[in-house]
Amino acid sequence: MISWPSTHYTSQERFELERERIFEQSWICVGRSSAVSEAGSFLRAEVGRESVLVVRNRDGQLRGLVNLCRHRGVQLCMEESGNFGKSIRCPYHGWTFGLDGRLVAAPYINDLPPETRERHLYTAAVTEWLGYVWVNLNTEAPPLSEQVAPMLRHRFGEIDVPSHYGMEDLTVAKTISYDVRANWKILFENFCECYHCPTMHPEICDALPEWRSGYGTVAGPEGPKREGSKLADGATGFSLSGRAAAPTLPGVPREDERTFHGILLWPNVHLIFVPDHVMCMRFEPQGPDRTRVISDWLFHPEAIADPDFNPNDAVGLIDVTARQDFEACERVQLGTSSAYFEELHTPHESLILDFRSWIHQAIAERPVPRLTIGQSVNGDSNATTLTSTGTSSEVGV
Ligand code: FES
Ligand SMILES: [Fe+2]
Numbered sequence: 537m538i539s540w541p542s543t544h545y546t547s548q549e550r551f552e553l554e555r556e557r558i559f560e561q562s563w564i565c566v567g568r569s570s571a572v573s574e575a576g577s578f579l580r581a582e583v584g585r586e587s588v589l590v591v592r593n594r595d596g597q598l599r600g601l602v603n604l605c606r607h608r609g610v611q612l613c614m615e616e617s618g619n620f621g622k623s624i625r626c627p628y629h630g631w632t633f634g635l636d637g638r639l640v641a642a643p644y645i646n647d648l649p650p651e652t653r654e655r656h657l658y659t660a661a662v663t664e665w666l667g668y669v670w671v672n673l674n675t676e677a678p679p680l681s682e683q684v685a686p687m688l689r690h691r692f693g694e695i696d697v698p699s700h701y702g703m704e705d706l707t708v709a710k711t712i713s714y715d716v717r718a719n720w721k722i723l724f725e726n727f728c729e730c731y732h733c734p735t736m737h738p739e740i741c742d743a744l745p746e747w748r749s750g751y752g753t754v755a756g757p758e759g760p761k762r763e764g765s766k767l768a769d770g771a772t773g774f775s776l777s778g779r780a781a782a783p784t785l786p787g788v789p790r791e792d793e794r795t796f797h798g799i800l801l802w803p804n805v806h807l808i809f810v811p812d813h814v815m816c817m818r819f820e821p822q823g824p825d826r827t828r829v830i831s832d833w834l835f836h837p838e839a840i841a842d843p844d845f846n847p848n849d850a851v852g853l854i855d856v857t858a859r860q861d862f863e864a865c866e867r868v869q870l871g872t873s874s875a876y877f878e879e880l881h882t883p884h885e886s887l888i889l890d891f892r893s894w895i896h897q898a899i900a901e902r903p904v905p906r907l908t909i910g911q912s913v914n915g916d917s918n919a920t921t922l923t924s925t926g927t928s929s930e931v932g933v
């Protein structure tokens with residue numbers, strides 16, 4: 537049995553450990569690929585402690601660059617997204633980096649020691665999946681597919697359910713950000729179970745009547761419910777009114793034309809697949825007791841182009857449910873400070889234990905020292921360059 541004290545939700549020390557060994561060592565979903573479709577375009581993402589710039593090169597490739605000037609360490613860019621043009625120029629003393637992170641120019645560089653020219657930006661690994669950009673600060677990490685495969689298999693068996701919804705081709709119709717005063721694990725643990733659904737979620741239980749049993753799709757009496765949950769009789773879609781907001785997406789198989797599928801891809805994604813849209817929720821831990829949640833509702837571009845299209849009825853169902861969940865999570869967070877805090881898990885809540893063992897394993901298996909997580913463009917390990925102010929004086933500036 538894993539020891540799981542309440543300080544896992546409250547202590548700064550534990551938060552930093554999880555940030556270092558989970559969020560700085562895993563693939564983290566940071567935003568839509570469409571935000572970086574043009575050459576020179578970028579988005580800025582917080583991953584663990586780091587700020588990362590995801591940049592589209594002229595050759596169409598995505599690069600992950602640590603947002604830290606190699607001269608005196610200022611953040612190069614404060615904007616959330618935009619276009620760098622041909623290069624990234626530090627606003628402090630004017631060092632200029634290519635879109636691949638290489639240092640290409642610096643004032644008076646000819647007067648400086650030759651090794652100064654090697655002070656390229658540190659890099660992060662980047663990949664794209666489901667129309668989203670995923671970043672890993674560990675440039676040696678196994679591919680994203682290895683991270684998500686066990687979770688996909690556990691939830692869907694051998695069927696590649698996400699591929700049926702063509703997320704790469706969908707467009708974000710609505711995004712809502714939530715600032716939740718609760719530890720990120722409390723949020724995941726909430727979504728691991730539906731024992732609370734009959735008590736807390738009248739709207740979603742109307743849409744998916746099976747959920748009144750206290751079992752949703754991710755955990756059931758005999759494991760996850762691979763076939764998903766069926767919409768209520770008479771409903772044509774997954775929304776507050778029960779009406780579809782758009783036609784069924786083109787790749788959805790016949791057996792899923794009235795089905796809800798959901799999956800948790802820890803450590804930072806929750807996906808919901810319904811016939812006419814997809815919802816992607818991303819979790820960004822901000823502190824031991826704060827998590828930012830960003831939800832995107834994705835529809836087919838042709839549906840959005842219809843002058844009568846209005847996503848609010850569909851958005852409203854998950855939005856109202858998520859707000860109910862987040863309020864409960866905040867109450868759990870308050871409870872964790874009590875000397876009497878303890879838990880009892882019913883069979884409905886078994887997935888929480890799987891989540892905890894994944895965390896436990898990730899923490900145990902990744903005793904990676906802080907200064908070796910990334911590489912600069914030329915392959916130097918961080919260890920030689922983040923050590924001291926001595927490096928700056930060598931540069932002589
Ligand atoms: S800190 Fe960037 S050029 Fe000086
Ligand atoms: Fe819930």
